[in-house]
Amino acid sequence: MWRFFQLEENGTTPRQEVAAGLTTFLTMAYIIFVNPNILSSTGMNKDALITATILASAFGTALAGLWARVPFAMAPGMGINAFFAYSLVVGNQVSWQTALGVVFVSGALFLILTILGFRKWIIDAIPLHLRLSTAAGIGLFITFIGFQNLGVIGDHPVTMVSLAKFSTPVYLGLFGLTVIAVMEVMKIRGAILGGILLTTLLGVAFGSVPLPDRFFSAPPSLAPLFLKLDVVAALKWSLWGAIFSFMFVDLFDSVGTIVACSYEAKMVRDDGSIEKIDRILQADAVATVVGAILGTSTTTTYIESGSGIAQGGRTGLTALTVALLFMLALFVTPIIAMVPAFATAPALIVVGIYMFRSIGKIDFTDMEIAVPSFLTIVLMPLAYSISMGLCFGFISYIIVACVSGKIREIHPLMAAIGVMAFVEVALSVR
Numbered sequence: 001m002w003r004f005f006q007l008e009e010n011g012t013t014p015r016q017e018v019a020a021g022l023t024t025f026l027t028m029a030y031i032i033f034v035n036p037n038i039l040s041s042t043g044m045n046k047d048a049l050i051t052a053t054i055l056a057s058a059f060g061t062a063l064a065g066l067w068a069r070v071p072f073a074m075a076p077g078m079g080i081n082a083f084f085a086y087s088l089v090v091g092n093q094v095s096w097q098t099a100l101g102v103v104f105v106s107g108a109l110f111l112i113l114t115i116l117g118f119r120k121w122i123i124d125a126i127p128l129h130l131r132l133s134t135a136a137g138i139g140l141f142i143t144f145i146g147f148q149n150l151g152v153i154g155d156h157p158v159t160m161v162s163l164a165k166f167s168t169p170v171y172l173g174l175f176g177l178t179v180i181a182v183m184e185v186m187k188i189r190g191a192i193l194g195g196i197l198l199t200t201l202l203g204v205a206f207g208s209v210p211l212p213d214r215f216f217s218a219p220p221s222l223a224p225l226f227l228k229l230d231v232v233a234a235l236k237w238s239l240w241g242a243i244f245s246f247m248f249v250d251l252f253d254s255v256g257t258i259v260a261c262s263y264e265a266k267m268v269r270d271d272g273s274i275e276k277i278d279r280i281l282q283a284d285a286v287a288t289v290v291g292a293i294l295g296t297s298t299t300t301t302y303i304e305s306g307s308g309i310a311q312g313g314r315t316g317l318t319a320l321t322v323a324l325l326f327m328l329a330l331f332v333t334p335i336i337a338m339v340p341a342f343a344t345a346p347a348l349i350v351v352g353i354y355m356f357r358s359i360g361k362i363d364f365t366d367m368e369i370a371v372p373s374f375l376t377i378v379l380m381p382l383a384y385s386i387s388m389g390l391c392f393g394f395i396s397y398i399i400v401a402c403v404s405g406k407i408r409e410i411h412p413l414m415a416a417i418g419v420m421a422f423v424e425v426a427l428s429v430r
Contacts, residue, residue, distance in 0.1 A: 005069060005315040012314045017071075020313025021321025024073050026190040028304035028322075031057065031075045032329055033196055033339040034347050037149075038081050039297060042089040042096040047220035050333050052295040055222070058326040060287030060299045065319030068279035071309055072261060073322045074287050077300035078351045079138040079386075080249050082145050084297040087385040088242055100292045101234030106246035107288030107298065114281045125413035130393055131252050132358045133373035137380035137389045138249070139355025144381045146348030149341045150174070169208050169342040172199055177346035184350065192347045199343035208342075212334035219330040220337075225295025241424030244417070245387040250298050254284045257301045261309055303354075368404055372397035391421035 007013060036049035053076055060074030088099045147153045150173040154164030164170075176199030183191035203209035234243070258280055280301065287299040308318050329336070359377070364370040376393030380386050398418040401410050410418075 005317045007315060007317065012312060014317065016312040017315060017317035018321050020071060020308035020318040021325065022308075023189060024071075024302075024305055024308030024313065024318065025322045025325040026193060027308075028073060028075060028302050029190075029325075029329070030192040030196055030344070030347050031078070031302075032326075032336055034078070034344040035076045035081055035296065036336075037339070037341050037344045038085050038145075038348075039096075042085050042099070044096050044295070045224035047333070047337060048222055048224040048226075048295060050336050051219045051222045051330065052225050052291070054219075054326050054330050056287065056291035056294050056296045056299050058323045059290055059294075060283065061319050061326065062323035063283040063287055064280065064301070065316035065323060068276050068283050069316035070276055070280055071313035071315060071318035072258070072280060072305045073302050073308070073319055074284065074299050075302055076291060076296045077250065077253060077298050077302075078348070079142050079355060080246065080253070080300070081297040082142045082348070083138075083245070083249070083386040086145055087387065091384050092242075094239070094242075095230070095233070097228050097230040098233040098239070099297075100229035100295065101231040102239055102242050103246060103298050104229050104231055104289055104292035105234050106243045106250065107285050107292060109243070110247050110250060110288065111282060111285035114278060114285055121413065125411040125417070126248075126252070127397065127414075129362050129369045129373050130376060130397060132362050133376040133393060134249065134252065134390065136356050136359040136362070137377040138386055139352040139358075140377060141352075141380040141384075141386060141389075142348045143352030143356070146345045146352060149348065150177075150345035151342065168206055169203065169340065172202050172206065172208065173342035173345055175199065175202065176343055177349055180346050180350050192350060195346055195350075196339060196343050199346070200339050203340055203343060209338060209340050212338050215335055216331055217334050220333055222294065227293060228295060229292050238424075241387050241391065241420060244420065245390055246298055248390065249386065250284070250288065250300050251281075254281060254301045257303045257305070261301075261303070261305050266314075368400050368406075371400055387424065391425050394418050394421040395425070 005017070007017065032050065032053055035053045036046050039049050040046040057073075057075035064070055064072045064074055084099055084103065088094050088102065089096050144153070151164055151167065151170040152174070153161050156162040176195045179198055180191050180195035183194060188194070200209055204211060258277060284299070284301055291297070291299040308322070362369065362373050364373070372393045375396050376389050378389075379392050380389030383389065394414070394417055398410060398415065401407060
């Protein structure tokens with residue numbers, strides 16, 4: 001087994017790899033609580049979502065460990081799960097079964113493009129500032145959702161939104177947010193998970209969270225979600241914009257994470273290329289397809305993998321450790337199910353902050369960059385739709401390039417994407 005993972009060649013030991021896997025798991029285990037709370041807003045069964053989230057995370061991470069043999073972990077992606085729930089299902093009135101079909105198709109296309117080697121072509125087609133603004137816009141969007149779920153922001157008949165009346169759960173959630181922020185500033189690992197657990201315990205103490213009848217049990221049935229995806233309905237023309245958006249966000253989120261973690265893991269060659277990147281992306285795409293079948297949103301490579309790599313993780317044994325820990329979590333689902341939305345909402349806010357930081361790399365002094373970037377970022381929360389933010393960003397980029405006399409700089413694929421974006425907007429506002 002140790003020879004399979006080439007521990008000696010990578011300068012690591014079994015103990016170091018297991019310790020790294022535990023570190024990664026603790027920093028990303030919050031997804032077990034957060035993902036079901038987000039997706040259950042669509043009407044999906046929350047208990048089944050817990051099982052689906054854990055199984056999808058375990059499968060994707062094990063695939064990364066055994067197929068790509070890298071210390072990367074995977075799970076349903078933050079931001080894109082909010083897109084699934086609040087934009088596609090709640091916002092556009094698409095059934096969650098069809099939305100799962102959209103995830104399946106996007107994952108299948110992602111896999112095909114990766115196998116055929118079109119990955120680099122797609123990445124080159126989208127300007128860097130639009131990629132950066134996509135991350136920032138999603139960060140702003142899920143932060144807004146986090147404050148809504150926490151109860152800090154409510155609706156208003158005139159201004160649309162305003163501060164809501166604070167209740168005990170709101171104060172507890174704000175305390176949890178403070179705890180997470182302080183722990184993050186102090187660089188304490190597992191800050192988000194720690195904040196969620198502490199807030200839940202305080203909720204129990206204040207009578208806002210009921211205790212479960214038992215703490216250990218067999219995993220909840222996956223039957224309410226398993227194979228419930230509707231691929232045929234997802235292939236309607238009106239949903240191709242959403243399919244592209246899922247694929248686009250997953251691709252660039254994964255590539256960004258892989259690049260960042262690969263440097264830390266010393267997996268970058270002298271020429272700047274990354275070892276095993278195609279296998280990692282293939283594992284990412286397969287995990288998304290399997291996740292849709294299980295009943296959850298897009299599975300992607302997690303930036304929290306960097307915490308385990310910093311701890312010394314260098315091989316797939318780190319990932320395999322994370323996968324096994326996810327499987328063990330299946331037997332404490334009563335504890336997971338008791339975690340309330342006001343305890344997980346701070347996680348959305350903090351993850352949103354991390355994603356929004358990419359805005360610092362965008363040159364807003366150049367209006368050719370500023371206009372499409374700003375529209376991409378702002379319209380995601382204002383339109384309550386990641387895909388609409390992307391559409392307006394793509395369209396405005398092409399218009400600005402044309403009027404600036406830089407039409408030849410527009411990549412042919414980018415031009416095709418712009419046409420699709422225009423059609424998507426036209427169909428949405430008719």
